[in-house]
Amino acid sequence: MSWVEIESEAELRELLGEVMPRAVTKERVRLHERDRQWLAASPFCLIATSDADGACDVSPKGDPAGFTYVIDDTTIAIPDRPGNRRADGFHNVLANPRVGLIFLIPGRDETLRVNGRARLVREAPFFDEMIVKGHRPRLALVVEIEQIFFHCAKAFMRGGVWKPGTWAPDALPSNATLIKDVQATEETLSELEAYYAEAAYSKKLYG
Numbered sequence: 158m159s160w161v162e163i164e165s166e167a168e169l170r171e172l173l174g175e176v177m178p179r180a181v182t183k184e185r186v187r188l189h190e191r192d193r194q195w196l197a198a199s200p201f202c203l204i205a206t207s208d209a210d211g212a213c214d215v216s217p218k219g220d221p222a223g224f225t226y227v228i229d230d231t232t233i234a235i236p237d238r239p240g241n242r243r244a245d246g247f248h249n250v251l252a253n254p255r256v257g258l259i260f261l262i263p264g265r266d267e268t269l270r271v272n273g274r275a276r277l278v279r280e281a282p283f284f285d286e287m288i289v290k291g292h293r294p295r296l297a298l299v300v301e302i303e304q305i306f307f308h309c310a311k312a313f314m315r316g317g318v319w320k321p322g323t324w325a326p327d328a329l330p331s332n333a334t335l336i337k338d339v340q341a342t343e344e345t346l347s348e349l350e351a352y353y354a355e356a357a358y359s360k361k362l363y364g
Contacts, residue, residue: 183306187230192305195269197223198262202235204298205257206249206275216246225260226283231302233271234278236287236294238363247298250275256300259308264319266310273303292363 163169185192201219218224218235226234235258237247250256254276260269279296287294317323329335333349336342342349351357 185305186303188227188233188302188305192269193227195260195262195307196225196227196233199223199225199260199269200263202258202260204235204246205259206246207253207255208249209252212249214245214249220289224287224289226287226297228283228299232299233302234281234283234287234297234299236284236289237296237298238289238292238294239361247277247296250277250298256298258300266313266319268308268313269305270308271300271302271305273300275300290363 163172200222201217202225203215203217205213205215207213218238220236220238224236226236228234254274256273256275258271260271276299277296278299281297281299284293284297287297313319330338331350331353333346333353336349336353337346344352
């Protein structure tokens with residue numbers, strides 16, 4: 158069978174049908190108390206960005222629940238923690254401030270989605286509120302909210318994301334093996350295994 162590509166919004170809408178009224182009215186532009194509660198319970202989010210040419214990136218951010226700092230009803234801040242220093246998403250924000258975020262709560266199939274404009278801040282009084290294990294962030298992503306809503310649970314339900322019976326962490330080799338297989342590294346496999354061992358790697362989370 159040959160491919161049939163959708164080439165217009167009208168064709169897409171004809172295929173999918175009209176938007177459910179509740180899906181339209183759920184959009185908001187300010188934080189509700191329930192949004193604040195969700196952020197306070199969320200230990201993980203995904204941040205989508207794109208550069209000036211539209212090349213995209215999605216970056217995960219995680220910390221103890223409530224790591225997202227609420228500045229006011231239309232502004233939130235996400236602390237940055239030590240990583241591999243690629244900073245792909247941050248480079249994108251400097252070129253194009255539009256961002257999309259999804260906040261997760263483990264065990265909940267629904268998610269909280271936030272879209273808005275972001276900027277990078279290297280110092281602000283609220284940094285003192287984002288200290289974890291004695292470590293103050295060096296920078297934060299500050300997002301001015303333009304759109305916020307709760308997203309339905311169907312994708313997580315279909316994927317069985319939170320059902321341990323569906324988990325298969327050993328379906329692929331160790332992370333060290335994957336890295337050794339797909340990229341050139343100076344380290345031996347044994348050295349990589351030692352580096353990524355949970356006991357050793359956990360010491361690198363904040364410093």
